[in-house]
Amino acid sequence: MKNSEKIYRALGEVDDEYIPYIGETKRRLPLKFAAAASVTAAAAAAVIFTVQNTGFSPDELHFENTWQDNKIYSDYVYEKSDGSEDYYESLPKIPDDRMDTKGIYASYTAEAYGISDFDNGNPWDESMELDSLPAYKNLSLRGNAQFGPGYYTKEELTKMAEKAAAALGTSVISTEFEYNPYIKDHIIYLEAECGGEKYGVGSIGISIYGNGAISVSFGDRISGEGGVPFTDESGASRGGDGKATLFLAEKFKELLQLENPVLNFSKESYSFSGDGGETHFSLYEGSEDPVKRILNYNFNSASFGFTASDNAVVLYGIERSNKLAAAEFLGDYPIISAEEAKQMLLSCDVPPDINGSWYLKDGVIKEENIKKTELIYNNYYEEFFLPYYQFTVEVECDGDWITDKNLKSYCMYCVPAVKTEYFFDDINPDLDKGALAAFFSTEIEFPDGSSARKSQASRVLPSDHYPILEYDFAFLRFLGGAEDKKAENGGWIKVREGDALENGLFVSSADYAAAWCGSGEYYQNNGEVHFYSSNIELRGSAEITGSLYRVKEDGESVSAGDLYFCPDSSENAKIPIIAEGEDNTAAKLDIPGGTADGRAVYLGNIENVYLSDYLNNLFGDDDLVSVTLSLENIKLSARENEDGTRELRTSADIAGFSTDDYSTTNVFF
Amino acid sequence: MDDSRIVELYFKRSEQAVEESRSKYGKYCNIIADNILRSKEDAEECVNEAWFRAWNNIPPAKPKKLALFLGKITRNIAIDMIRARTADKRGAGEAEMCIDELAECVGEEDKIIEGLPLRDLLNRFLAELLPREREIFMLRYWYTFSVKEIARQFNINEGAVKMSLYRSRCSLQVFLSNEES
Numbered sequence: 001m002k003n004s005e006k007i008y009r010a011l012g013e014v015d016d017e018y019i020p021y022i023g024e025t026k027r028r029l030p031l032k033f034a035a036a037a038s039v040t041a042a043a044a045a046a047v048i049f050t051v052q053n054t055g056f057s058p059d060e061l062h063f064e065n066t067w068q069d070n071k072i073y074s075d076y077v078y079e080k081s082d083g084s085e086d087y088y089e090s091l092p093k094i095p096d097d098r099m100d101t102k103g104i105y106a107s108y109t110a111e112a113y114g115i116s117d118f119d120n121g122n123p124w125d126e127s128m129e130l131d132s133l134p135a136y137k138n139l140s141l142r143g144n145a146q147f148g149p150g151y152y153t154k155e156e157l158t159k160m161a162e163k164a165a166a167a168l169g170t171s172v173i174s175t176e177f178e179y180n181p182y183i184k185d186h187i188i189y190l191e192a193e194c195g196g197e198k199y200g201v202g203s204i205g206i207s208i209y210g211n212g213a214i215s216v217s218f219g220d221r222i223s224g225e226g227g228v229p230f231t232d233e234s235g236a237s238r239g240g241d242g243k244a245t246l247f248l249a250e251k252f253k254e255l256l257q258l259e260n261p262v263l264n265f266s267k268e269s270y271s272f273s274g275d276g277g278e279t280h281f282s283l284y285e286g287s288e289d290p291v292k293r294i295l296n297y298n299f300n301s302a303s304f305g306f307t308a309s310d311n312a313v314v315l316y317g318i319e320r321s322n323k324l325a326a327a328e329f330l331g332d333y334p335i336i337s338a339e340e341a342k343q344m345l346l347s348c349d350v351p352p353d354i355n356g357s358w359y360l361k362d363g364v365i366k367e368e369n370i371k372k373t374e375l376i377y378n379n380y381y382e383e384f385f386l387p388y389y390q391f392t393v394e395v396e397c398d399g400d401w402i403t404d405k406n407l408k409s410y411c412m413y414c415v416p417a418v419k420t421e422y423f424f425d426d427i428n429p430d431l432d433k434g435a436l437a438a439f440f441s442t443e444i445e446f447p448d449g450s451s452a453r454k455s456q457a458s459r460v461l462p463s464d465h466y467p468i469l470e471y472d473f474a475f476l477r478f479l480g481g482a483e484d485k486k487a488e489n490g491g492w493i494k495v496r497e498g499d500a501l502e503n504g505l506f507v508s509s510a511d512y513a514a515a516w517c518g519s520g521e522y523y524q525n526n527g528e529v530h531f532y533s534s535n536i537e538l539r540g541s542a543e544i545t546g547s548l549y550r551v552k553e554d555g556e557s558v559s560a561g562d563l564y565f566c567p568d569s570s571e572n573a574k575i576p577i578i579a580e581g582e583d584n585t586a587a588k589l590d591i592p593g594g595t596a597d598g599r600a601v602y603l604g605n606i607e608n609v610y611l612s613d614y615l616n617n618l619f620g621d622d623d624l625v626s627v628t629l630s631l632e633n634i635k636l637s638a639r640e641n642e643d644g645t646r647e648l649r650t651s652a653d654i655a656g657f658s659t660d661d662y663s664t665t666n667v668f669f
Numbered sequence: 670m671d672d673s674r675i676v677e678l679y680f681k682r683s684e685q686a687v688e689e690s691r692s693k694y695g696k697y698c699n700i701i702a703d704n705i706l707r708s709k710e711d712a713e714e715c716v717n718e719a720w721f722r723a724w725n726n727i728p729p730a731k732p733k734k735l736a737l738f739l740g741k742i743t744r745n746i747a748i749d750m751i752r753a754r755t756a757d758k759r760g761a762g763e764a765e766m767c768i769d770e771l772a773e774c775v776g777e778e779d780k781i782i783e784g785l786p787l788r789d790l791l792n793r794f795l796a797e798l799l800p801r802e803r804e805i806f807m808l809r810y811w812y813t814f815s816v817k818e819i820a821r822q823f824n825i826n827e828g829a830v831k832m833s834l835y836r837s838r839c840s841l842q843v844f845l846s847n848e849e850s
Contacts, residue, residue, distance in 0.1 A: 004772035007841075008764070010787035011810050012744045016737045018795040019811055020804045108829055269827065272773075440801060 062260050063253045072163045072257060073212060076299075076324035078134050078292060081332035091331040091422060094135060094384055097436075097455045099425035104348050107412040109358050109395065110269040111402065115371040117277065118392055118410070121264035121284075123293045124375040126338050133291060133335050133417060136327035136385040140211035141443060150186035150210035151326040157208045161192040164206050164214055167254040169198035172206075186210065186445075196220070213321035216255070221307065221314035230306060230313035245281040248304050248315065256302045256320055260286035264297065274404035298377040299323045299385070327385055333418040338373050341389035341415040345370075354411050358397050369394045371410070375417060383442055383453070387417035431455065435462030439469060439516040441529045446512070447475045448492035458511075467516050472496065474510035474534045495536060505540040537635050672735040679727035686727075687720045694736055698743040704813040705747035705764045706754075715750055719743040744811070763813050770834070771810065774842035785848060794844045798837060805830060806837040 081087050096103050112118060140149035152160070154177060165172045171194060178188045187210055194204040202219035209215070223230065230244050242263050249261045261283040270277045282303035285296040305317040336344070345365055352363040361369055372392035377385050390412050397409040416423065436454060443451045457469035475492040499507040513532040670689050678686035698719055702712035719742045732738035751764045795803055808814045808822070809830075816834070820827045 002768070002772065003775040004768045004770075006787060007771050007775055007791070008768050008810060009745075009748060010791055011807075012741055012748070013788045014791050014795060014811075016734050018792065018803060018807060019737050019740070020807055021734075021736055109832065269831070 063250075063258070065257075065259050067167065067254055067257050070163050070166060070254075072160050072167070072214070072320075073322040073325040076136075076295070076322070076327065077329035078295065079329065079332065080291075081132050081334075083131075087331075088334060091333060093422055093424045094330070094386070094418070095453060095455070096416075096423040096425065097453075099423060101348055101350065102344060102420055103416040103423055104345060104350065105414055106350065106354050107390065107414050109354060109397075109409060109411045111272060111397075111407040111409055112267075112270060112277075113274075113406055113408065115392065115394075115410075117267055117270075118372055120266040121262070121297070122374050122376070123262075123290070123297050126373065128290055130291065130335060132332045133387040134295070135330045135333050135387070135418060136324060137330055138323070138327050138382055138385055140323070140326040141383055149326075150188060152187070152208070152210060152212055153185075154187060154190075157187060157190040160208045160212065160214070161190055161206050164208070164216070164255060165192065165194045165204075167257075168194070168204060168206075168216070168252075170194040170196065170204055211321070211323055211326045213323070214255075214319065216318040216320075218316055221316050223312060223314050230315065242281040244306070245283060245304055248318075249283055249302075252318060255318065256283065258283060258285045258300075258302065261302075262286040262293075262297075264301065270404075270407060272402045272404070272407070274407060294375065294387075295324060295377070298379050323379060324385070330384075333422055335387060335417040336419055338375070338389050341417065342367070342370065342373065342391065345391055345413055345415050350413070354395060358395050358409060358411060360411075361394065361396050365393055365413070376414075378414070388414040389417055390414050431457060431460045432462045435460045435467045438462070439467045441516065444469065444471075444514045444529060446492075446494070448494055450494065468513050468532050469515075470511055470513040472511060474512040474536045476536055501538070503542055505538040505542055508537045508539045510536045535635070672732075675735060676727060676731060679724070680731075687724060690720060690723060690735070690739060694739050697736060698739055701740050701743045701812060702747045705744070705751055707763060711750060711754075712747075715747045716743060718746050722746070763815055767810050767813055770838065771841075774838040775845060785845070790845070790848055794841055797844075798840065802833050802837050805833045809834055 098105055110118075138149075140151035157177075158172075158175060161175060162172055172192045173195060174193045176191045178191070179186065189207050189209045192206040192208075194206060196202055196204045196219055199218065199222055200220070201222065204219065205217040207215040207217075242265060246261075246263060249256060249258065262285070264282045264284050265279055266282075268276050268278050268280065280303070282301050284301040285292075287293045287296060300322045302318065302320040304315055305319070306313050307316050346367060348365075350360070350365060352360045354360065370391050370393050374390045374392075375387060376390045377387055379385060391414075393411050393413055395409050395411045402409075436457075439454050439460070441454065443453055444457075445451045452471060454469055456471070458472040459470040461468040461470070473494055473496045475494055493501075495501070495507045495510050497507055497509050499510075501507070512534045515530045515532040670693065675686055675689045675693070678689060695716065698716045699712055702715040702719075703709070706712050706715060719739060722742050723739055726742070727738075730738070748764065795806075798806060805819055805823070808819050809816070814822070816827050816830045820830045823830070
């Protein structure tokens with residue numbers, strides 16, 4: 001057996017903690033594209049790249065809009081600036097944690113035989129006279145990228161699936177939703193099963209992702225008969241003239257909803273041995289307006305997936321996305337020219353070491369090594385969708401693993417197109433940048449649905465695998481705030497030091513901490529943002545009304561003589577509680593000595609403490625008595641233990657008696 | 670059903686154990702098998718064999734993490750199947766590509782690694798990787814996801830995935846060289 005196969009097999013026996021459990025959420029329908037693409041690539045022969053000779057223009061394939069009443073995506077917002085000083089002064093500044101390099105960064109490296117391998121259908125060219133370009137806030141970025149974007153609600157996703165199904169001449173038979181287990185109401189994707197009669201396929205699967213990206217998968221493959229045959233020459237597999245894609249644009253125009261589809265092409269990167277480099281075709285919405293054309297090229301597109309089957313090339317799926325429909329228009333920002341961007345790049349002190357063995361020639365970026373300039377939008381999992389000038393710079397690689405010596409190495413450098421004055425560095429200068437970088441998620445999602453950038457933390461505790469961010473605010477809700485009482489008592493309230501609550505209590509301190517967990521017991525969650533701790537101290541007093549109950553007999557987790565205090569949730573709407581359940585509700589939390597369900601308050605064993613003696617004295621021969629307790633100096637805290645369980649602890653002065661730190665006298669809400 | 674209850678059913682020799690395993694982890698195992706075999710029929714055959722082996726292995730085995738236990742069995746069967754298939758010259762797939770990639774750092778010879786305690790070495794190697802690099806490495810070489818699939822899961826470009834894998838392979842090469850010497 002080869003060494004490599006031994007390693008491959010031995011990997012199967014490594015400890016469980018290193019194997020990310022992918023559950024059933026990882027395999028999404030679009031993944032089949034890649035699987036099939038590899039088969040296709042293996043089967044296909046080399047072809048001559050002829051797309052530039054198609055003579056195709058958008059006018060030749062203009063579709064009349066017949067889907068006006070069945071539009072899947074809402075139109076994105078783009079309003080040209082009026083050019084006035086007031087307009088530009090009113091533009092919000094954009095946070096950027098790369099301002100030490102003026103926002104310039106090295107994006108990725110790639111191998112190619114020459115700069116022409118980076119040719120694509122980008123509609124931007126340097127002759128365009130653009131003074132400004134729009135910037136957007138990506139509303140679908142939620143938590144870390146692990147689980148994917150989330151923006152649309154369950155109802156919206158369902159509607160989109162129904163519209164997509166109708167556009168394919170079918171209807172939804174059943175749907176399944178995949179939720180992010182860590183963020184409330186964050187739907188990762190919807191999967192809808194539909195009949196495939198119209199196309200003679202067994203079934204059609206439609207997935208709609210949290211950011212609205214659509215993926216259609218056919219149960220059986222569709223051949224090119226009756227139209228343009230799917231061959232290498234028609235661009236179905238690789239290379240060719242892309243006519244197969246244009247044919248399908250017509251065939252599926254009701255689904256794609258592109259009025260003026262424009263053919264786009266790009267090449268996959270080459271492997272170190274020179275494999276790959278296939279040309280792929282896609283479509284984007286054309287426009288007379290050059291800015292809209294650029295936006296559509298970057299965000300509003302569609303593509304088809306082909307695979308080889310029994311020596312024929314067949315269609316197996318469709319992808320469609322319009323990310324700007326789930327983005328907020330921030331404004332039309334003044335931009336610099338490509339030449340100005342180039343000068344910024346040339347004068348920027350970028351590190352010569354790009355990635356391991358890739359280096360800048362002579363240690364600096366030289367103008368002669370800049371081989372290509374493009375204007376692109378960053379459109380991956382970013383907080384803001386912004387225009388960048390991307391410079392393709394020829395670099396050197398000293399690795400001998402590049403077996404095809406004709407390959408050259410390139411690195412993509414991105415320079416913000418928006419003028420520097422519209423950015424601000426929002427990194428707290430006191431934060432440890434290394435620890436911040438080890439915290440992979442860019443945003444933290446809080447229980448009330450709000451979020452904050454990691455760089456807005458007030459403190460960061462460094463660790464290779466467990467960095468912790470601390471914020472100077474926290475969240476509470478009122479007693480009875482479990483899900484069924486949410487409407488009655490309100491949801492989570494964000495509090496800071498000095499805040500006054502409507503029940504008369506004052507917040508004397510508040511903090512909330514989140515941890516990036518990427519090792520040990522948590523690794524099976526694939527590296528996650530976890531709740532770490534939350535602490536709130538309150539000054540003032542509050543009354544809590546309820547019943548005292550004495551346990552008669554020993555039972556599970558309780559002993560005879562234990563006292564339980566059960567507040568009346570209908571009478572105690574303004575008693576603050578803090579909780580971090582799996583779904584951010586106050587329900588069903590394990591606590592030492594018992595459980596709390598968001599309403600029950602456990603006061604501990606009467607044998608142990610003075611306070612309980614006091615409470616015990618309230619009993620006569622009864623088992624249940626009604627009492628009103630006065631709470632003062634309330635401290636609420638929640639934290640995650642090493643074993644992953646969450647512990648809630650609340651201490652207070654109760655009924656004039658001070659509690660101490662022992663759990664038997666603490667009040668757990 | 671809770672994993673411990675399913676394992677209990679295996680111990681009681683209740684055939685419901687297989688049904689519960691299939692119901693809870695069928696899709697998961699199918700992903701693993703399909704990633705390696707790239708054939709719906711072969712994947713089904715592989716996963717069916719996995720239930721049979723789980724039945725024979727529990728007891729005495731008492732897995733703490735049933736999903737990974739079943740996943741490992743599935744992976745081993747799938748690798749055996751792809752090996753047999755390759756011998757039949759029925760074509761290679763993603764698994765062969767993974768093995769070829771690993772050959773970049775350990776070579777294609779069949780003797781160098783003789784005698785090395787590979788499992789322990791790999792555990793130590795994986796412990797040293799950064800969490801994200803480790804996950805990408807394992808998605809590629811444990812689950813046999815393609816580079817493009819991984820890129821989609823992380824919402825990063827393929828170049829970034831290749832780069833991460835390349836770095837990890839280089840680290841593995843250095844790690845193994847140090848051990849051999």
